[in-house]
Amino acid sequence: MLAKTSGQRPALDDRSWVRGFLILSALGFLLLFLVLPLVAVFVEALHRGVDAYWDALVEPDALSAIQLTLIVAAIAVPLNLVFGVAASWCISKFDFRGKGLLITLIDLPFSVSPVISGIIYVLLFGLHGVLGPFLKSQGVQIIFAVPGLVLATIFVTFPFVARELIPLMQEQGTEEEEAALVLGASGWQTFWRVTLPNIKWGLLYGVLLCNARAMGEFGAVSVVSGHIRGETNTMPLHVEILYNEYNFVAAFSVASVLAMLALVTLVAKTVLEWRFGAELAATRH
Amino acid sequence: MAIQVSGITKQFGHYRALDQVDLEVRSGELLALLGPSGSGKTTLLRIMAGLESADSGSLQLHGEEALGLSPRERQVGFVFQHYALFRHMTVFENVAFGLKVRPRAQRFGRSEIKRRVMELLELVQLAHFADRYPAQLSGGQRQRVALARALAIEPKVLLLDEPFGALDAKVRKELRRWLRKLHDDIHITSVFVTHDQEEALELADRVVVMSQGRIEQVGSPADVYDHPASAFVYEFLGQVNRFDCTVADGVARVANGALAIPTENGVQGEAIAYVRPHDLGLSPSAGGPGRVSGIHVVGPDARVEVDLAGLTLEAEMDRERLSFLGLRPGDRCAVHIDRARVFPRR
Numbered sequence: 001m002l003a004k005t006s007g008q009r010p011a012l013d014d015r016s017w018v019r020g021f022l023i024l025s026a027l028g029f030l031l032l033f034l035v036l037p038l039v040a041v042f043v044e045a046l047h048r049g050v051d052a053y054w055d056a057l058v059e060p061d062a063l064s065a066i067q068l069t070l071i072v073a074a075i076a077v078p079l080n081l082v083f084g085v086a087a088s089w090c091i092s093k094f095d096f097r098g099k100g101l102l103i104t105l106i107d108l109p110f111s112v113s114p115v116i117s118g119i120i121y122v123l124l125f126g127l128h129g130v131l132g133p134f135l136k137s138q139g140v141q142i143i144f145a146v147p148g149l150v151l152a153t154i155f156v157t158f159p160f161v162a163r164e165l166i167p168l169m170q171e172q173g174t175e176e177e178e179a180a181l182v183l184g185a186s187g188w189q190t191f192w193r194v195t196l197p198n199i200k201w202g203l204l205y206g207v208l209l210c211n212a213r214a215m216g217e218f219g220a221v222s223v224v225s226g227h228i229r230g231e232t233n234t235m236p237l238h239v240e241i242l243y244n245e246y247n248f249v250a251a252f253s254v255a256s257v258l259a260m261l262a263l264v265t266l267v268a269k270t271v272l273e274w275r276f277g278a279e280l281a282a283t284r285h
Numbered sequence: 286m287a288i289q290v291s292g293i294t295k296q297f298g299h300y301r302a303l304d305q306v307d308l309e310v311r312s313g314e315l316l317a318l319l320g321p322s323g324s325g326k327t328t329l330l331r332i333m334a335g336l337e338s339a340d341s342g343s344l345q346l347h348g349e350e351a352l353g354l355s356p357r358e359r360q361v362g363f364v365f366q367h368y369a370l371f372r373h374m375t376v377f378e379n380v381a382f383g384l385k386v387r388p389r390a391q392r393f394g395r396s397e398i399k400r401r402v403m404e405l406l407e408l409v410q411l412a413h414f415a416d417r418y419p420a421q422l423s424g425g426q427r428q429r430v431a432l433a434r435a436l437a438i439e440p441k442v443l444l445l446d447e448p449f450g451a452l453d454a455k456v457r458k459e460l461r462r463w464l465r466k467l468h469d470d471i472h473i474t475s476v477f478v479t480h481d482q483e484e485a486l487e488l489a490d491r492v493v494v495m496s497q498g499r500i501e502q503v504g505s506p507a508d509v510y511d512h513p514a515s516a517f518v519y520e521f522l523g524q525v526n527r528f529d530c531t532v533a534d535g536v537a538r539v540a541n542g543a544l545a546i547p548t549e550n551g552v553q554g555e556a557i558a559y560v561r562p563h564d565l566g567l568s569p570s571a572g573g574p575g576r577v578s579g580i581h582v583v584g585p586d587a588r589v590e591v592d593l594a595g596l597t598l599e600a601e602m603d604r605e606r607l608s609f610l611g612l613r614p615g616d617r618c619a620v621h622i623d624r625a626r627v628f629p630r631r
Contacts, residue, residue, distance in 0.1 A: 175369035178336050179431075181356040182363040183383035183438055193386070197373040 041259050045252035056242075056250035057257065064230045065238035066257065068146070072221075072234060073214040076153040080210050084161025085203065089195065091162075092169035093177060103166070109158045117155050118223025121148055144226030149234060152220040157210045164206030165199055172198055204272065212265045216258060286348070287312045287442055287474040288333060293342030295328055295498075302328040304498040306342070310442070313472045315465070317485035320495035321521065326478045329495075330444050333476065334363045347441055362435030362473075366447040368427040370419040376430050377415040380405055383438035405433040408467070425456040432464075436473075445477035449484065461488055482522050486510060494518045516628040519559045526560045526598050530627065537627050543574055543594035544620060548627045555630045562601035566621040567591065569610055573619035577612050593620060 046053050056062060087106060091099060109117060123129045125142040135142060142148045176198065180190040196203075218236040225232045227241060235258055242251035288310035295303040303325045310316050318326040331337035333344065335356035344352045351359055371379050380402045384393060393401070406412040409429040419427055428448060435443060448464070449457040465488050468475060479485050485492045486506040494501045494509055494517075502514040513519040520527065530537040530546070537546040537558050546558055567575070567589060578597070579590040587607040591598045598620065602610075612618060 175365050175367060176371055178356075179363065179365060179369040179371070179434075180382070180386070182334055182336070182359075182361060183386065183434065184357045184360075185382070185386040186357065189386045193382070194371055197371075 038259055041252055041256050044248060045256040048249045052249050053253045053256075056247075056253035059250070061230045061233065062238060062250070062254055065233045065235045065254065068149070068233065069215050069235045071146070072149050072153050073211055075150050076157055076214045077207060077211050079154055080157055080161055080214075081203070081207055083158070084165060084206060084210075085199075087162045088165035088169050088199075089191075091166055092172075093174050106159050106162050109156050110163075114156050114217065114219030115223055118152050118220035121152055121155075121220075121224050125151075143224050144228065144232060146232065148224035149221055149232060152224045153214050153217055156217050156220045157214045160210035160213060161203065161206035164202050164209070168199055168202040169195075201272075205269065208265050208269055212262055215261055286310070287314075287346070288476070289343075289345040289348075290329070290333070291343045291345075293329070293332060293339045293344065295325070295332065295337070295340050301498050303332075303339070306498070306500055308493060308500060308503070310474060310476055311491075312474055314490040315468045315475045315477070315488065317489035317492045318476060318478045318495060319480070319482060319485040319492050319521075321480055323497070324495040325498040326480075326493075326495045327446055330446055330476060330478050333442075334361050334444050335359050336363070360438065360441055362438065362440035362443040364428070364431050364435050364443070364445040364448050366450045368419070368424075368431045368451075370427055370430055370434070372419055375416050375418055376406065376411060376422070377402055379419070379430055380434045380437050382434065401437065402433075405437055408436075409433045423456075424452045425460050428452065428460060432467075436471075441474070443473050443475040445475065447478055447480070449479075449481075457484075464488065486522070494521060496521070513626065516557055516559070516631075519626055519628070524562050524599065524601070526562065526565060528558045528560070528596065529630070530556055530558045532556045532627060537625070540594040540596055543596075544622070546622050546625045546627070548625070550627065552627050552629050556627050557630055558625050558627045560598075560622055560625045562588065562599045564622065564624040565598060565600040566623055567600050567602075567610065567612060567618045568621070569612055569616060570619040571617055573617045575618045575620045577614050577616045577618055580607070580612070580614055582607075591618060591620060 045056075057066075087102070090096075091103060122143055124131055125135060125148065126132050127136065127143070129143075132143075140147075142151065176194050177190050180194045181187075185193065215234075216236060217234075218240070221234055222237055222240075225234070225237055227233060227237060229238075229241070233241065235254055239251050239255045239258070242248075242254065286309055288308070290306055290308040290310075293303055293306045294301070306325070306329060308329075318329060320326045328337055332339050332352075333346075335351070335354060335358075339352055342352075343350060346359060346361070371382065374382070381398050384398045384401065387393075403412060403415070406415055409432055411426060411429055411433070414422060414426065414430075419430065422430065428451075432448075449460055452460060461484060477488070486509075489506060491503060492506050492509050493503050496517050502509050502518050504512075504514075509518060510522050513522060519525060528537075528539040528544070530539045532538075532548055532552050532554060535548055537548050537552075537556060538544070539546065539558060546560075548558075567577075575591040575593040575598070577589060578592045581588045581590075582604060585603055587602055587604050589600045589602070589607065589612060591600060600620075
């Protein structure tokens with residue numbers, strides 16, 4: 001409209017070759033680095049036929065890996081959800097000393113290599129670690145067992161929910177909570193009726209990301225797992241073992257399940273955004 | 286006495302926000318807490334609501350000690366500067382919130398809640414907007430929703446923090462009149478915070494002028510305007526000319542006697558004289574001590590700047606008066622002071 005009335009060219013002009021070049025390069029990039037590898041996974045997995053694919057998935061060790069991955073995620077994600085909400089609540093709604101330090105600590109798992117996170121747990125809970133002898137005397141095994149996998153996964157996926165929520169809650173401020181309190185709401189009522197509805201989309205997004213990472217985590221889990229087949233192998237670890245054994249069909253079959261998980265996560269997110277987009281827009285100031 | 290504040294002190298780090306504040310709010314009155322930013326007025330209001338704690342002192346709401354009570358137990362209505370409406374709830378749900386969160390034993394039935402909410406929306410003239418979300422309303426409408434929401438819990442007192450601060454000038458004025466009328470109808474004890482002296486003087490039954498965590502003066506709008514208790518109040522309420530002067534024998538001499546102002550309040554020695562621009566008279570006089578340096582016409586009023594012995598004075602008059610005097614920039618003039626206040630220099 002502006003262009004027509006003033007005769008000036010707006011910033012977003014129809015310089016078609018620029019637009020075309022940018023779109024093409026973005027698409028090319030996506031194709032090369034995202035779509036092709038994804039397609040390769042499924043092609044490799046299926047190149048001996050559907051039967052071989054299916055056999056690789058229902059084989060006991062694979063089933064155990066899938067089950068273990070689900071268990072680890074089912075423990076780690078809810079815990080990180082509760083932790084993430086609690087941490088962002090306290091960081092964004094209250095003022096206290098050491099807040100900056102707390103934020104830095106929450107980011108720590110992002111900044112250290114997952115392998116190091118794994119080794120920390122081995123040093124702490126391993127047989128020759130700080131707490132190892134005590135744990136052994138109590139008959140508790142953490143390293144090379146499911147508790148170790150859960151701990152390492154929690155550590156690595158620690159920041160996802162909090163990182164998503166802190167900026168959102170800081171931007172929203174504390175006035176709505178104050179209003180609720182003055183209107184007679186209790187702390188719980190304020191949380192359930194005011195705070196949570198305001199952050200639910202950010203929270204959901206954080207949980208989806210957290211879940212994707214919890215299921216796909218390799219480094220930290222690899223260190224604490226011990227790679228015991230059928231016992232402490234999660235899906236990514238199982239994929240690695242199969243791959244190292246030149247069992248490519250099985251490796252890519254299990255990998256394709258992980259890839260589908262990622263796709264489901266993405267689709268779920270898109271559907272939510274599409275389904276509740278209007279409500280989202282209406283609730284933003 | 287609806288609210289009794291005694292000796293309230295509040296410190297933020299090294300900064301003293303409130304310093305031994307005493308204040309009484311009478312039942313049914315509309316009281317303004319007026320002051321520049323940092324004067325402690327909002328802190329005092331938030332302490333009354335329980336959103337901020339006091340370091341020492343006491344606060345009584347209707348005769349009951351309230352400092353130990355949580356905000357939810359105080360039963361006060363609070364209106365925020367930026368509305369603080371629940372953004373994910375409709376207008377109806379916002380107003381109903383305070384009724385729905387009551388403990389089960391005290392909660393009304395669904396139809397009674399609906400009746401009350403609609404009655405309040407009727408009162409704030411927003412019944413047609415019950416199903417809208419806050420984001421779909423204008424600023425003035427949002428603030429009326431916030432008011433209805435605060436009134437829904439039948440508060441004993443209504444506290445408003447800069448209620449018109451986020452609105453544009455025209456809406457602000459309308460809403461101000463509307464609030465005054467509402468208060469005349471429902472007579473709820475109300476305290477509102479503002480930094481706008483015009484707003485305080487127009488709206489309030491009594492005005493509390495605050496500065497640096499202390500109360501400078503409490504009185505009716507006419508009282509604080511006509512009889513400011515301190516230099517600060519004089520300067521804060523409206524435009525003012527400020528002169529350094531020396532007082533001897535009941536006469537304040539400004540700029541080595543270029544201007545002589547009679548005083549009667551017994552101040553002696555070094556002092557500061559204040560003159561409101563509309564109390565400063567000018568008359569054309571070829572040999573007068575003043576020289577007109579500028580004339581600004583704003584609507585029906587004219588502001589005339591005068592240089593007098595190195596001082597710049599500002600006089601205010603209506604345009605008719607100005608054209609009657611026939612003053613133009615560069616003209617010489619005589620200056621008369623109709624009314625002035627002299628305070629000893631601190």
